[in-house]
Amino acid sequence: MDILDQIKEAGIIGAGGAGFPTHAKLASKAEYILLNGAECEPLLRVDQQLMELYPDEIIKGFEAAGRIVEAKKAIIGIKNKHKNVISILRNRIEVLKLGDFVEVKELQDVYPAGDEHVLVYELTGRVVPETGIPIQVGCVVINSETVLNIYNALQGKPVIDKFITVTGDIPNRLTVKVPIGTPIRDVLKLSGIENFEGYAVIDGGPMMGPVLSNLDGYVTKKNKGFILLKKTHMLIRKKSSSVEQAKRVNKAACEQCRMCTDMCPRYLLGHNMQPHKMLRSLNYSLSNTEDQKISFLCSQCNLCELFACPVGINPRSANIYIRQKLIEQDIKYKPTQTELHPRKSREYRLLPSKRLVARLGLSEFDKSAPMKVIQMEPEFVHIATRQHVGAPAVPAVSVGDAVKQGQLIGKIPEDSLGAAIHASISGNVTEINNDFIVIRRA
Ligand code: SF4
Ligand code: SF4
Known part of the structure; x- marks a missing residue:
């Protein structure tokens, strides 16, 4: 092979x-x-x-x-x-x-x-x-x-574990290796918190990660970190606002100062991403889709929304909203520039991480999360058949089968983009449904 x-x-x-x-x-x-x-x-x-x-x-x-x-x-x-x-x-x-x-x-x-x-x-x-x-x-x-x-x-070892940082407003910040399919709640409990009432959890980094709508999910190969913050933290409040709320705030407050554009990492690389134009388009109900197409150039890094905008409104959400409308009309952006040059001002407009952390209200939690060896032994693992870009894995086992840790349990469908999945623990397959293959520890 x-x-x-x-x-x-x-x-x-x-x-x-x-x-x-x-x-x-x-x-x-x-x-x-x-x-x-x-x-x-x-x-x-x-x-x-x-x-x-x-x-x-x-x-x-x-x-x-x-x-x-x-x-x-x-x-x-x-x-x-x-x-x-x-x-x-x-x-x-x-x-x-x-x-x-x-x-x-x-x-x-x-x-x-x-x-x-x-x-x-x-x-x-x-x-x-x-x-x-x-x-x-x-x-x-x-x-x-x-x-x-x-x-x-x-060395013949498939992917059965994931390294995850658990951090935020918690007693024990740490990084651990976790079997794929482990309940997220089990991982969160390593934080030293048992009762999550009053906490919200960001899945991933504080800039791009979404707030988990519930904590009853399972670890996949894509998880990187869980950040626990009090529900009252300003970052959680900001991230939890709906597109409709964002639209209302945007209408009321954009002063067209261009800070969102001037600090946009893609704009600074020479791309035509200019989020302030999206706000203008929305606020004045402009219908020129030619101007709106640049919304396709957004990487969703969230810098404009969580740092650049001096009045705290939502240029990234405006991009997402406009892009969605264009997709519904089957309109796409076609790049025209053949040679791109970063803007001359780029080096002066880069955002130091320390300033960002302070603005996000996270300085007191920006501490080490040392790697710890913890034997996680969930009784059940729920291994998602779709944890990757492409088609879901096709089960290669049946309910009742005994499986060994590392055994192939889901294959890539023929002629498709996808990824195989493997048993992260030894045990018996207890359930197979559209989303998961469930294994009970032997
Ligand atoms: S969204 Fe904010 S940063 Fe962008 S132009 Fe409007 S007020 Fe300025
Ligand atoms: S979220 Fe989009 S528009 Fe905003 S700074 Fe990042 S790339 Fe630019």
Whole structure:
């Protein structure tokens, strides 16, 4: 079996949150392969610790991925504040004699340093086209945990666990390895809180992660962190407002100051994303869909809404609303610019992470969340058949079957994009439905 097939068999998807099947991403040829170790969402502490704890595995997994795409260079992007991790990685690259192929480049501590378009520009000087993806400029971007999973796949181990940071306004901040399918409540209890009344939980980072509508879900390969905050925290109140509420506030308060546009990371890269125009369009009921099409250029990084806007209104929501309306009319954006250049002012308009954390009201929670070895032993795991981009996995087991940890339980449907799923514990299959394969611990 070749390496790409081993990756496919192991059920690897982008562990950074997007969930794109890795075997499909690595099927292209690229000049550069880039490791996204920026972890730019405040409070999350997974990637930086994995690179410190498993440097050889990550470097070797990254090298393997780079060879598959026939890259000339493999570049690890990591924030310059992680001095210790940078020194460990550089030392191990030398010891492993991979210095001709793999190098470490330092990134500024700004948000969103881990946005793929921003990362590609910072590491290669190339600008990904509007609505485009990195491969269009010869780059493949891959996350640290994903390359650790590639290394494991090469040792015959499929993806059955996920590293997750549990943090926020809690007594115990920590990062743990959790079997996929574990109840989210079990993971949240590691925070030292038993009763979640009065708390809200952000699934992922504070900028892009949504507030969980209920806590009765199960861990998937895409989870990265859970942030617990009191329901009264301003970030929770802001994130919990509906599109209709956002529309009402937007109508009343936009002063067309352009701050949302001037700080927009995509605008600063030279794209035509100009959120203030979306507000203008909504507030004056303008119907020129030509102007509205730029709403397709938004990465939803949320910088405009949670930092830039001086009156606290919702440009990102305006983009989403307008884009949805255009999609309903089957209108799409067609990029016209062939050569893109970052704006001259870009370097002065980057947003330092510390300022962002302060604005989000999270400074007192911006603390370490050390990796802890905790034996999580859920009685049941609910393994989602769709935890990735593409078609859901097709069950390869039946109710009543005994399964071993690591056994294939769901296959990629024929001729489809998808990812395989495996048993994260040994036990018996008790239920199979449209969404889950349920296993009871033996
Ligand atoms: S949405 Fe906010 S930042 Fe953007 S133009 Fe209006 S007031 Fe200014
Ligand atoms: S969310 Fe706002 S700042 Fe981010 S890309 Fe979209 S318009 Fe720009």
